[in-house]
Amino acid sequence: MRVPGYWRNMSFLYRLAGWKCVHCGAFHHYKPVVCRRCRSKEFAQVELPGSGRLIAYTVVRSPPKEFERCAPYAIGLIELEDGTKILSQLTDFKENELRDDIRVEAVFRRVRINGEQGIIEYGYKFRPALSQS
Amino acid sequence: MVKLGGVAIQGYGGYIPRYRIKAEEIGRMWGQDKSGFPVAEKTVAGIDEDAATMAVEAARIALRRAGIDPRRIGAVYVGSESKPYAVKPTGTIVAEAIGASPTKLAADLEFACKAGSEAMAIIIGLIRSGQVEYGLAIGADTAQGRPGDALEYTAASGAAAFILGKTDHRAVAEIEAWSGYATDTPDFWRRPGDKYPMHTARFTGEPAYFKHIIGAVQSLLENDGYTLNEIDYVVFHQPNVKFPLAVAKYLKVGQEKVSPGLIANSVGNTYSACSLLGLVNVLDQAQPGQRILVASYGSGAGSDAFVLRVLDGILEKRDLAPKLAEFIENKIYIDYSTYLKLRDEILVR
Ligand SMILES: [Zn+2]
Numbered sequence: 412m413r414v415p416g417y418w419r420n421m422s423f424l425y426r427l428a429g430w431k432c433v434h435c436g437a438f439h440h441y442k443p444v445v446c447r448r449c450r451s452k453e454f455a456q457v458e459l460p461g462s463g464r465l466i467a468y469t470v471v472r473s474p475p476k477e478f479e480r481c482a483p484y485a486i487g488l489i490e491l492e493d494g495t496k497i498l499s500q501l502t503d504f505k506e507n508e509l510r511d512d513i514r515v516e517a518v519f520r521r522v523r524i525n526g527e528q529g530i531i532e533y534g535y536k537f538r539p540a541l542s543q544s
Numbered sequence: 545m546v547k548l549g550g551v552a553i554q555g556y557g558g559y560i561p562r563y564r565i566k567a568e569e570i571g572r573m574w575g576q577d578k579s580g581f582p583v584a585e586k587t588v589a590g591i592d593e594d595a596a597t598m599a600v601e602a603a604r605i606a607l608r609r610a611g612i613d614p615r616r617i618g619a620v621y622v623g624s625e626s627k628p629y630a631v632k633p634t635g636t637i638v639a640e641a642i643g644a645s646p647t648k649l650a651a652d653l654e655f656a657c658k659a660g661s662e663a664m665a666i667i668i669g670l671i672r673s674g675q676v677e678y679g680l681a682i683g684a685d686t687a688q689g690r691p692g693d694a695l696e697y698t699a700a701s702g703a704a705a706f707i708l709g710k711t712d713h714r715a716v717a718e719i720e721a722w723s724g725y726a727t728d729t730p731d732f733w734r735r736p737g738d739k740y741p742m743h744t745a746r747f748t749g750e751p752a753y754f755k756h757i758i759g760a761v762q763s764l765l766e767n768d769g770y771t772l773n774e775i776d777y778v779v780f781h782q783p784n785v786k787f788p789l790a791v792a793k794y795l796k797v798g799q800e801k802v803s804p805g806l807i808a809n810s811v812g813n814t815y816s817a818c819s820l821l822g823l824v825n826v827l828d829q830a831q832p833g834q835r836i837l838v839a840s841y842g843s844g845a846g847s848d849a850f851v852l853r854v855l856d857g858i859l860e861k862r863d864l865a866p867k868l869a870e871f872i873e874n875k876i877y878i879d880y881s882t883y884l885k886l887r888d889e890i891l892v893r
Contacts, residue, residue, distance in 0.1 A: 425641040458643075481591055502592055503562045505876055519600040519641050520592040521628075531628055533597065533637060538562075541866050541874060 413525065417532050424534030427459035427497075427517060438495070461517035462540060463491035468501060468509055477523055489515055489537055503538040514540035548722055551668045552715035552855065554678065555610025555707040558824035558868040559601035560700075560811055563588040564875045565883045567697045573880050574692055582698050582784035586812025588878060589686045589701035591886050595624040596634045599684035600641040602705035602817075606680070607642055608865040609716070610707040614642050617707065618676025619649040619667055623659025623816040625734070626686045627652050638682065648676060656732060657781055658842025659683060660704060660816040665722055665848055667708050678709040683816035690740040691889065698784060700812025704820035716827065716861055717836070717852040721768045725759040726846030733844065743843075749787070757781065757791055757839045760849035764837070770851060772797055776834040779805035779822035781841035783813045791839075804829055805836075810872055816842075821868060823852075828867040830854045 422428040423440040430439045434451040438459075445452055468487040471478075478484065485501040487509075501509070502520060515537040523532040565588055567581035589598065599622050607614055620635035627634050635650030649670070653659040660683020667679030684703035689695030711718050731752035734741040757780055764770065772778075778801050780788035785808050792802045805822035814821055819840040826836055832854050839849040878886070 421640060426643060428643070503590055503876075519597050519604075520590075521594060521597060522592070531594075531596075533641070536592065541870055 413532070414530055417530065424522070424532075425519065427461060427535060429457060429459070430454040431457045459495055459497070460492040463489045463515060465501075465509070465511060465513050465515050465537075466490050466496070467511060470506070470509075485509060487515065487537060500536045501538065502536040508539050514543050516540045548668060548672070548719050550711055551671050551708055552711040552718040553706050553827075553852070554612065554709045554715055554857075555606040555608070555861065556716060556824055556827055557602045557605025557607075557609065557705045557865060558702070558817075558821045558871070559598050559605065559704075560587045560702040560814070560821070560868070560871045561589045561593055561598070562871075562874060562876050563590060563878050563886060565878055565880070569880055570697055582786070583812050584809050586698060586700035587702055587814065588883055588886055593686065593701070594628045595622070595626045595684040595686055595703070596628050596637045598686070598701065598703035599624075599634060599638050599682045599705065602684065602703035603638050603642050603680060603682060605865040606705040606707045609861040610678075610709075611714075611861070611864070612678060612707070612709070614644040617644040617647060617678045617680050619670055619679040620644060620647050620682070621649070621651060621653055621663035621666060621679070622682045622684055623653040623655065623661070623663045624684050625654055625656055625659065625815060626688065634684075638680070644680070655846060656842035656844050657783070657813070657815045657818055658840040658846055658848055660820050661838070661840035661848040661850070662842075664706060664708065664719075664850070665724060668719060668722065671708055671710065678707055681706045681708060683818070683820045685815035685817055687813065687815040688740055688887070691884075693740070694745075695741070695743070698808075698813040700814045702811060702814035702817040702821055704817045704824050706820070711855070714857045714860070715855045716857045717854045719850055720853050721764055721770070721851045723760050723764040723767070723849045724846065725756050725763065727756070729756070729843075729845035731843045731845055752843060752845050753781070753783070753787055753841050754791065754794070756845050756847040757841050757849075758794065760847035761795065761837065761839050764849045764851060768851070774835055775801065775837045775851070777801055777804055777826045777830060777836045779819055779826060779836065779838045781819040781839065781847070782806060782808035782822060783818070785809050807868070807872065825868045827854070827858065828862065828869065830858065832856045832858060
Protein backbone atom coordinates (compact mmCIF):
# COMPACT_ATOMS: atom_id res chain seq x y z
CA MET A 412 0.00 0.00 0.00
CA ARG A 413 1.80 3.10 -1.27
CA VAL A 414 -0.97 5.62 -0.69
CA PRO A 415 0.16 7.05 2.70
CA GLY A 416 3.73 7.66 1.51
CA TYR A 417 2.54 9.27 -1.71
CA TRP A 418 0.06 11.45 0.14
CA ARG A 419 2.65 12.58 2.70
CA ASN A 420 5.08 13.60 -0.07
CA MET A 421 2.46 15.27 -2.24
CA SER A 422 3.47 18.90 -1.77
CA PHE A 423 7.04 18.02 -2.75
CA LEU A 424 6.06 15.76 -5.67
CA TYR A 425 3.52 18.28 -7.00
CA ARG A 426 5.17 21.63 -6.30
CA LEU A 427 8.74 20.93 -5.11
CA ALA A 428 7.55 22.39 -1.79
CA GLY A 429 9.12 21.38 1.52
CA TRP A 430 10.62 22.56 4.77
CA LYS A 431 14.03 24.09 5.24
CA CYS A 432 15.75 23.94 8.64
CA VAL A 433 16.17 27.52 9.83
CA HIS A 434 19.46 26.64 11.57
CA CYS A 435 21.41 24.39 9.19
CA GLY A 436 19.48 24.79 5.92
CA ALA A 437 18.75 21.07 5.47
CA PHE A 438 15.79 20.46 3.12
CA HIS A 439 13.02 18.11 4.26
CA HIS A 440 10.28 16.83 1.93
CA TYR A 441 7.70 17.06 4.71
CA LYS A 442 7.77 18.75 8.07
CA PRO A 443 9.82 16.62 10.47
CA VAL A 444 9.59 16.78 14.25
CA VAL A 445 13.29 17.60 14.53
CA CYS A 446 15.89 18.32 11.87
CA ARG A 447 17.61 15.12 10.78
CA ARG A 448 20.92 16.92 10.59
CA CYS A 449 21.02 19.36 13.55
CA ARG A 450 18.03 18.39 15.77
CA SER A 451 16.58 21.90 15.47
CA LYS A 452 12.77 22.22 15.62
CA GLU A 453 12.45 25.38 13.52
CA PHE A 454 11.50 25.13 9.84
CA ALA A 455 10.49 27.54 7.09
CA GLN A 456 8.22 26.50 4.23
CA VAL A 457 9.96 26.82 0.86
CA GLU A 458 9.22 26.01 -2.78
CA LEU A 459 12.22 25.06 -4.89
CA PRO A 460 12.50 26.91 -8.23
CA GLY A 461 10.90 24.99 -11.11
CA SER A 462 13.70 25.61 -13.57
CA GLY A 463 17.39 24.90 -13.87
CA ARG A 464 20.08 23.26 -15.99
CA LEU A 465 20.67 19.66 -16.91
CA ILE A 466 24.01 18.55 -15.48
CA ALA A 467 24.00 14.93 -16.64
CA TYR A 468 21.50 12.38 -17.93
CA THR A 469 21.11 8.77 -18.92
CA VAL A 470 18.58 7.04 -21.14
CA VAL A 471 16.90 3.98 -19.64
CA ARG A 472 16.03 1.29 -22.17
CA SER A 473 15.51 -1.64 -19.79
CA PRO A 474 13.24 -0.11 -17.21
CA PRO A 475 11.82 -1.58 -14.01
CA LYS A 476 8.39 -3.11 -14.58
CA GLU A 477 6.44 -0.12 -13.26
CA PHE A 478 7.94 2.20 -15.92
CA GLU A 479 8.11 -0.22 -18.85
CA ARG A 480 5.35 1.53 -20.80
CA CYS A 481 7.42 4.74 -20.80
CA ALA A 482 10.62 3.16 -22.14
CA PRO A 483 12.87 4.51 -23.42
CA TYR A 484 12.91 7.36 -20.93
CA ALA A 485 15.63 9.51 -19.42
CA ILE A 486 16.75 10.39 -15.93
CA GLY A 487 18.54 13.67 -15.38
CA LEU A 488 20.58 15.30 -12.66
CA ILE A 489 19.42 18.91 -12.56
CA GLU A 490 20.83 21.96 -10.85
CA LEU A 491 17.94 24.25 -9.97
CA GLU A 492 18.28 28.03 -10.07
CA ASP A 493 18.97 28.19 -6.33
CA GLY A 494 21.76 25.60 -6.59
CA THR A 495 19.75 22.65 -5.26
CA LYS A 496 20.51 19.42 -7.13
CA ILE A 497 17.65 17.09 -7.93
CA LEU A 498 17.24 13.79 -9.80
CA SER A 499 14.22 13.61 -12.06
CA GLN A 500 12.71 11.77 -14.98
CA LEU A 501 12.89 13.83 -18.17
CA THR A 502 9.99 14.04 -20.60
CA ASP A 503 8.90 15.55 -23.93
CA PHE A 504 12.35 15.62 -25.50
CA LYS A 505 13.71 14.64 -28.86
CA GLU A 506 16.76 12.53 -28.24
CA ASN A 507 19.04 15.00 -30.04
CA GLU A 508 17.83 17.77 -27.72
CA LEU A 509 19.32 16.17 -24.62
CA ARG A 510 22.67 17.78 -23.93
CA ASP A 511 24.38 18.75 -20.73
CA ASP A 512 23.70 22.31 -19.70
CA ILE A 513 20.39 22.79 -21.57
CA ARG A 514 17.70 24.68 -19.65
CA VAL A 515 14.96 22.46 -18.23
CA GLU A 516 11.70 23.23 -16.44
CA ALA A 517 9.42 21.28 -14.12
CA VAL A 518 6.12 19.91 -15.42
CA PHE A 519 3.34 17.97 -13.73
CA ARG A 520 2.99 14.38 -14.95
CA ARG A 521 1.77 10.89 -14.15
CA VAL A 522 4.77 9.26 -12.54
CA ARG A 523 3.49 5.85 -11.46
CA ILE A 524 0.23 4.05 -12.15
CA ASN A 525 -0.69 1.27 -9.77
CA GLY A 526 -2.42 -1.19 -12.08
CA GLU A 527 -5.98 -0.83 -13.32
CA GLN A 528 -7.50 -0.06 -9.95
CA GLY A 529 -4.85 1.58 -7.79
CA ILE A 530 -4.03 5.21 -7.30
CA ILE A 531 -2.42 7.33 -10.03
CA GLU A 532 0.72 8.91 -8.58
CA TYR A 533 1.38 12.37 -10.00
CA GLY A 534 4.54 14.38 -9.59
CA TYR A 535 7.24 16.47 -11.20
CA LYS A 536 9.28 15.62 -14.25
CA PHE A 537 11.46 18.03 -16.23
CA ARG A 538 11.26 18.91 -19.93
CA PRO A 539 13.59 20.98 -22.11
CA ALA A 540 12.57 24.60 -21.43
CA LEU A 541 10.33 26.19 -24.06
CA SER A 542 12.81 29.03 -24.28
CA GLN A 543 16.50 28.09 -24.29
CA SER A 544 17.72 31.71 -24.11
CA MET B 545 -28.93 36.37 -21.93
CA VAL B 546 -27.65 37.82 -18.73
CA LYS B 547 -25.82 41.12 -18.42
CA LEU B 548 -23.07 40.24 -16.02
CA GLY B 549 -20.52 42.98 -15.44
CA GLY B 550 -18.22 43.10 -12.47
CA VAL B 551 -16.54 39.74 -13.13
CA ALA B 552 -13.40 39.47 -15.23
CA ILE B 553 -10.65 37.11 -16.34
CA GLN B 554 -7.65 37.87 -14.12
CA GLY B 555 -5.37 35.22 -15.58
CA TYR B 556 -5.58 32.80 -18.50
CA GLY B 557 -3.49 29.95 -19.82
CA GLY B 558 -3.51 27.42 -22.63
CA TYR B 559 -1.56 24.17 -22.83
CA ILE B 560 -1.25 21.56 -25.56
CA PRO B 561 1.04 18.52 -25.54
CA ARG B 562 4.13 18.49 -27.72
CA TYR B 563 3.22 15.49 -29.92
CA ARG B 564 1.42 15.83 -33.25
CA ILE B 565 0.10 13.35 -35.77
CA LYS B 566 -0.81 14.45 -39.28
CA ALA B 567 -4.24 13.56 -40.67
CA GLU B 568 -2.40 12.21 -43.68
CA GLU B 569 -0.57 9.68 -41.45
CA ILE B 570 -3.87 8.50 -39.94
CA GLY B 571 -5.41 8.38 -43.42
CA ARG B 572 -2.50 6.25 -44.64
CA MET B 573 -3.55 3.52 -42.17
CA TRP B 574 -7.10 3.40 -43.45
CA GLY B 575 -6.55 3.94 -47.18
CA GLN B 576 -8.05 7.43 -47.15
CA ASP B 577 -7.34 9.99 -49.84
CA LYS B 578 -4.79 12.71 -49.09
CA SER B 579 -7.30 15.54 -49.43
CA GLY B 580 -10.37 16.66 -47.57
CA PHE B 581 -9.26 15.89 -44.03
CA PRO B 582 -11.17 17.87 -41.37
CA VAL B 583 -7.90 19.23 -39.88
CA ALA B 584 -4.27 19.03 -41.02
CA GLU B 585 -2.88 17.65 -37.76
CA LYS B 586 -3.81 17.15 -34.12
CA THR B 587 -2.14 17.12 -30.73
CA VAL B 588 -1.48 13.83 -28.93
CA ALA B 589 -0.89 13.64 -25.19
CA GLY B 590 2.40 12.16 -24.00
CA ILE B 591 2.40 8.78 -22.31
CA ASP B 592 2.60 10.48 -18.89
CA GLU B 593 -0.13 13.05 -19.56
CA ASP B 594 -3.86 13.04 -18.85
CA ALA B 595 -6.62 15.61 -18.36
CA ALA B 596 -5.39 16.36 -14.82
CA THR B 597 -1.76 16.98 -15.77
CA MET B 598 -2.73 19.23 -18.68
CA ALA B 599 -5.22 21.08 -16.45
CA VAL B 600 -2.35 21.74 -14.03
CA GLU B 601 -0.07 23.06 -16.79
CA ALA B 602 -2.77 25.45 -18.07
CA ALA B 603 -3.65 26.51 -14.51
CA ARG B 604 -0.01 27.31 -13.70
CA ILE B 605 0.19 29.58 -16.73
CA ALA B 606 -3.09 31.28 -15.72
CA LEU B 607 -1.76 31.74 -12.18
CA ARG B 608 1.47 33.34 -13.41
CA ARG B 609 -0.61 35.88 -15.32
CA ALA B 610 -3.12 36.47 -12.50
CA GLY B 611 -0.32 37.07 -10.00
CA ILE B 612 -2.55 36.31 -7.01
CA ASP B 613 -1.96 34.18 -3.92
CA PRO B 614 -3.44 30.81 -5.02
CA ARG B 615 -4.97 30.33 -1.56
CA ARG B 616 -7.52 32.99 -2.48
CA ILE B 617 -9.00 30.66 -5.15
CA GLY B 618 -12.20 29.26 -3.64
CA ALA B 619 -13.41 27.04 -6.48
CA VAL B 620 -11.57 24.82 -8.96
CA TYR B 621 -13.90 23.36 -11.56
CA VAL B 622 -12.48 21.08 -14.23
CA GLY B 623 -14.69 20.29 -17.21
CA SER B 624 -13.65 17.08 -18.96
CA GLU B 625 -15.01 13.93 -20.55
CA SER B 626 -11.69 12.12 -20.03
CA LYS B 627 -11.04 12.58 -16.34
CA PRO B 628 -8.41 10.21 -14.95
CA TYR B 629 -10.62 8.89 -12.15
CA ALA B 630 -14.26 7.85 -12.45
CA VAL B 631 -14.58 8.86 -8.80
CA LYS B 632 -12.15 11.40 -7.34
CA PRO B 633 -12.31 15.06 -8.32
CA THR B 634 -9.65 16.33 -10.71
CA GLY B 635 -10.06 19.79 -9.16
CA THR B 636 -8.50 18.60 -5.91
CA ILE B 637 -5.39 17.45 -7.80
CA VAL B 638 -5.15 20.78 -9.63
CA ALA B 639 -5.67 22.77 -6.42
CA GLU B 640 -2.89 20.87 -4.64
CA ALA B 641 -0.52 21.25 -7.59
CA ILE B 642 -0.90 25.04 -7.80
CA GLY B 643 -0.88 25.67 -4.05
CA ALA B 644 -4.60 26.46 -3.81
CA SER B 645 -5.35 23.62 -1.40
CA PRO B 646 -7.49 23.58 0.70
CA THR B 647 -10.03 25.05 -1.68
CA LYS B 648 -13.77 25.31 -1.03
CA LEU B 649 -15.28 23.69 -4.12
CA ALA B 650 -13.69 21.26 -6.58
CA ALA B 651 -16.29 19.16 -8.41
CA ASP B 652 -15.75 17.73 -11.90
CA LEU B 653 -18.11 18.80 -14.66
CA GLU B 654 -19.04 16.81 -17.76
CA PHE B 655 -20.92 18.23 -20.76
CA ALA B 656 -18.99 16.83 -23.73
CA CYS B 657 -17.04 19.71 -25.28
CA LYS B 658 -18.71 22.50 -23.31
CA ALA B 659 -17.95 21.46 -19.73
CA GLY B 660 -15.15 24.06 -19.47
CA SER B 661 -17.35 26.99 -20.51
CA GLU B 662 -20.06 25.78 -18.15
CA ALA B 663 -17.42 25.86 -15.37
CA MET B 664 -16.89 29.53 -16.24
CA ALA B 665 -20.63 30.25 -16.07
CA ILE B 666 -20.88 28.64 -12.61
CA ILE B 667 -17.83 30.45 -11.25
CA ILE B 668 -19.14 33.80 -12.48
CA GLY B 669 -22.21 33.17 -10.31
CA LEU B 670 -20.13 32.18 -7.29
CA ILE B 671 -18.08 35.37 -7.57
CA ARG B 672 -21.11 37.61 -8.09
CA SER B 673 -22.82 36.10 -5.04
CA GLY B 674 -19.71 36.60 -2.92
CA GLN B 675 -19.29 32.86 -2.19
CA VAL B 676 -15.73 32.86 -3.53
CA GLU B 677 -13.22 35.64 -4.20
CA TYR B 678 -11.50 33.94 -7.13
CA GLY B 679 -12.44 30.84 -9.09
CA LEU B 680 -10.49 28.67 -11.53
CA ALA B 681 -12.41 27.29 -14.53
CA ILE B 682 -10.66 24.69 -16.69
CA GLY B 683 -11.53 22.68 -19.77
CA ALA B 684 -9.16 19.72 -20.25
CA ASP B 685 -9.39 16.58 -22.37
CA THR B 686 -7.43 13.74 -23.87
CA ALA B 687 -10.10 12.99 -26.44
CA GLN B 688 -10.33 9.46 -27.80
CA GLY B 689 -11.48 8.43 -31.25
CA ARG B 690 -11.94 4.77 -32.09
CA PRO B 691 -9.20 3.67 -34.51
CA GLY B 692 -10.64 3.96 -38.01
CA ASP B 693 -13.54 6.18 -36.88
CA ALA B 694 -14.00 9.64 -38.44
CA LEU B 695 -13.33 11.19 -35.01
CA GLU B 696 -9.82 9.76 -35.01
CA TYR B 697 -8.66 12.56 -37.33
CA THR B 698 -9.65 15.29 -34.89
CA ALA B 699 -9.90 13.93 -31.29
CA ALA B 700 -7.02 15.81 -29.65
CA SER B 701 -5.58 16.79 -26.27
CA GLY B 702 -5.24 20.13 -24.52
CA ALA B 703 -6.34 22.34 -21.65
CA ALA B 704 -7.36 25.95 -21.09
CA ALA B 705 -7.63 27.63 -17.69
CA PHE B 706 -9.14 30.91 -16.54
CA ILE B 707 -8.83 32.55 -13.14
CA LEU B 708 -11.90 34.71 -12.67
CA GLY B 709 -12.41 37.44 -10.07
CA LYS B 710 -13.97 40.86 -9.59
CA THR B 711 -13.17 43.43 -12.29
CA ASP B 712 -10.38 45.78 -11.25
CA HIS B 713 -7.57 47.77 -12.88
CA ARG B 714 -5.45 44.60 -13.29
CA ALA B 715 -8.14 42.56 -15.08
CA VAL B 716 -7.49 41.03 -18.51
CA ALA B 717 -11.06 41.01 -19.88
CA GLU B 718 -14.46 41.64 -18.38
CA ILE B 719 -17.20 39.12 -19.06
CA GLU B 720 -20.02 41.45 -20.09
CA ALA B 721 -22.76 38.99 -20.99
CA TRP B 722 -23.54 35.29 -21.17
CA SER B 723 -26.25 33.08 -22.61
CA GLY B 724 -26.74 29.32 -22.46
CA TYR B 725 -28.82 27.03 -24.69
CA ALA B 726 -29.23 23.30 -23.97
CA THR B 727 -31.62 20.59 -25.20
CA ASP B 728 -31.78 16.77 -25.25
CA THR B 729 -30.10 16.03 -28.60
CA PRO B 730 -28.51 12.57 -28.94
CA ASP B 731 -25.76 13.44 -31.41
CA PHE B 732 -22.84 11.93 -29.44
CA TRP B 733 -22.58 9.91 -26.23
CA ARG B 734 -20.50 7.41 -24.29
CA ARG B 735 -21.88 4.81 -21.86
CA PRO B 736 -20.13 4.11 -18.54
CA GLY B 737 -17.05 1.89 -18.90
CA ASP B 738 -16.81 2.38 -22.67
CA LYS B 739 -13.56 3.79 -23.98
CA TYR B 740 -14.88 5.36 -27.17
CA PRO B 741 -17.91 7.54 -27.90
CA MET B 742 -20.72 6.76 -30.33
CA HIS B 743 -22.12 9.40 -32.63
CA THR B 744 -25.06 9.92 -34.98
CA ALA B 745 -23.37 11.26 -38.09
CA ARG B 746 -26.44 12.89 -39.61
CA PHE B 747 -27.18 14.72 -36.34
CA THR B 748 -23.76 16.27 -35.91
CA GLY B 749 -24.23 19.41 -37.98
CA GLU B 750 -27.71 20.87 -38.38
CA PRO B 751 -29.81 20.01 -35.28
CA ALA B 752 -26.81 19.79 -32.98
CA TYR B 753 -23.84 22.10 -33.52
CA PHE B 754 -25.46 24.84 -35.61
CA LYS B 755 -28.80 25.03 -33.80
CA HIS B 756 -27.28 25.34 -30.33
CA ILE B 757 -24.44 27.74 -31.14
CA ILE B 758 -26.68 29.99 -33.20
CA GLY B 759 -29.37 29.78 -30.49
CA ALA B 760 -26.96 30.92 -27.78
CA VAL B 761 -25.33 33.62 -29.93
CA GLN B 762 -28.58 35.08 -31.22
CA SER B 763 -30.06 35.38 -27.77
CA LEU B 764 -26.95 37.29 -26.70
CA LEU B 765 -27.04 39.61 -29.68
CA GLU B 766 -30.78 40.24 -29.72
CA ASN B 767 -31.49 40.47 -26.02
CA ASP B 768 -28.36 42.29 -24.96
CA GLY B 769 -28.41 44.69 -27.85
CA TYR B 770 -24.99 43.87 -29.27
CA THR B 771 -24.44 44.12 -32.99
CA LEU B 772 -21.76 42.10 -34.71
CA ASN B 773 -20.11 45.37 -35.74
CA GLU B 774 -19.20 45.91 -32.09
CA ILE B 775 -17.47 42.52 -31.94
CA ASP B 776 -13.82 42.36 -33.01
CA TYR B 777 -13.22 38.60 -32.67
CA VAL B 778 -15.51 35.57 -32.76
CA VAL B 779 -14.51 32.15 -31.45
CA PHE B 780 -16.74 29.12 -32.02
CA HIS B 781 -16.31 25.53 -30.95
CA GLN B 782 -14.13 23.99 -33.68
CA PRO B 783 -14.53 20.21 -34.11
CA ASN B 784 -13.04 20.83 -37.56
CA VAL B 785 -12.17 23.87 -39.66
CA LYS B 786 -15.41 23.89 -41.68
CA PHE B 787 -18.07 24.21 -38.95
CA PRO B 788 -16.93 27.45 -37.26
CA LEU B 789 -16.48 29.08 -40.68
CA ALA B 790 -20.01 28.00 -41.63
CA VAL B 791 -21.47 29.60 -38.47
CA ALA B 792 -19.54 32.78 -39.20
CA LYS B 793 -20.90 32.82 -42.73
CA TYR B 794 -24.46 32.32 -41.48
CA LEU B 795 -24.04 35.21 -39.02
CA LYS B 796 -22.36 37.29 -41.76
CA VAL B 797 -19.14 37.66 -39.78
CA GLY B 798 -16.00 38.30 -41.83
CA GLN B 799 -13.26 35.69 -41.80
CA GLU B 800 -10.78 38.25 -40.38
CA LYS B 801 -12.72 38.11 -37.10
CA VAL B 802 -12.69 34.30 -37.03
CA SER B 803 -9.09 33.49 -38.03
CA PRO B 804 -7.29 34.67 -34.84
CA GLY B 805 -9.28 32.19 -32.72
CA LEU B 806 -9.42 29.34 -35.25
CA ILE B 807 -6.66 26.92 -34.29
CA ALA B 808 -8.31 23.58 -35.13
CA ASN B 809 -6.24 23.02 -38.26
CA SER B 810 -3.00 22.72 -36.26
CA VAL B 811 -4.40 21.48 -32.91
CA GLY B 812 -7.48 19.36 -33.67
CA ASN B 813 -10.56 19.23 -31.48
CA THR B 814 -9.49 19.38 -27.84
CA TYR B 815 -13.09 18.85 -26.65
CA SER B 816 -13.65 20.70 -23.34
CA ALA B 817 -10.62 22.90 -24.08
CA CYS B 818 -11.54 23.56 -27.71
CA SER B 819 -13.33 26.92 -27.92
CA LEU B 820 -11.49 28.06 -24.77
CA LEU B 821 -8.09 27.53 -26.41
CA GLY B 822 -9.42 29.62 -29.30
CA LEU B 823 -10.19 32.34 -26.73
CA VAL B 824 -6.67 31.99 -25.27
CA ASN B 825 -5.19 32.51 -28.74
CA VAL B 826 -7.30 35.66 -29.19
CA LEU B 827 -6.32 37.04 -25.76
CA ASP B 828 -2.69 36.49 -26.79
CA GLN B 829 -3.16 39.17 -29.46
CA ALA B 830 -6.21 41.36 -28.61
CA GLN B 831 -6.00 45.03 -27.62
CA PRO B 832 -7.74 46.83 -24.74
CA GLY B 833 -11.24 47.98 -25.67
CA GLN B 834 -11.84 45.18 -28.19
CA ARG B 835 -14.77 42.79 -27.81
CA ILE B 836 -14.67 39.00 -28.17
CA LEU B 837 -17.65 36.70 -28.75
CA VAL B 838 -17.04 33.07 -27.70
CA ALA B 839 -19.52 30.23 -28.18
CA SER B 840 -18.77 26.71 -27.02
CA TYR B 841 -20.64 23.60 -28.10
CA GLY B 842 -21.07 20.38 -26.19
CA SER B 843 -22.82 17.35 -27.63
CA GLY B 844 -25.89 16.14 -25.91
CA ALA B 845 -26.30 19.16 -26.44
CA GLY B 846 -25.70 22.77 -25.48
CA SER B 847 -23.78 25.99 -26.05
CA ASP B 848 -22.53 28.81 -23.83
CA ALA B 849 -21.98 32.17 -25.47
CA PHE B 850 -20.04 34.98 -23.79
CA VAL B 851 -19.18 38.54 -24.76
CA LEU B 852 -15.90 39.76 -23.28
CA ARG B 853 -14.35 43.20 -23.36
CA VAL B 854 -10.56 43.29 -23.24
CA LEU B 855 -9.15 45.56 -20.51
CA ASP B 856 -5.81 47.31 -19.93
CA GLY B 857 -4.48 44.50 -17.70
CA ILE B 858 -3.89 42.40 -20.82
CA LEU B 859 -0.88 44.53 -21.78
CA GLU B 860 0.98 43.90 -18.55
CA LYS B 861 -0.05 40.26 -18.03
CA ARG B 862 0.14 38.74 -21.51
CA ASP B 863 3.94 38.38 -21.52
CA LEU B 864 4.22 36.91 -18.01
CA ALA B 865 3.83 33.34 -19.32
CA PRO B 866 4.15 31.38 -22.59
CA LYS B 867 1.60 32.11 -25.31
CA LEU B 868 -0.33 29.34 -27.01
CA ALA B 869 1.53 29.91 -30.28
CA GLU B 870 4.77 28.85 -28.56
CA PHE B 871 3.23 25.47 -27.72
CA ILE B 872 1.73 25.14 -31.20
CA GLU B 873 5.14 25.66 -32.80
CA ASN B 874 7.12 23.47 -30.37
CA LYS B 875 6.11 20.09 -31.79
CA ILE B 876 7.32 16.55 -32.35
CA TYR B 877 5.69 14.59 -35.17
CA ILE B 878 4.91 10.96 -34.46
CA ASP B 879 3.89 8.08 -36.71
CA TYR B 880 0.78 5.95 -36.30
CA SER B 881 2.46 3.20 -34.28
CA THR B 882 3.91 5.70 -31.79
CA TYR B 883 0.45 7.24 -31.63
CA LEU B 884 -1.04 3.87 -30.64
CA LYS B 885 1.58 3.49 -27.93
CA LEU B 886 0.88 6.94 -26.50
CA ARG B 887 -2.87 6.42 -26.70
CA ASP B 888 -2.54 3.20 -24.71
CA GLU B 889 -3.65 0.92 -27.55
CA ILE B 890 -0.79 -1.52 -27.17
CA LEU B 891 -0.98 -4.12 -24.44
CA VAL B 892 2.33 -4.26 -22.61
CA ARG B 893 2.60 -7.91 -21.59
ZN1 LIG C 1 18.94 21.57 10.76
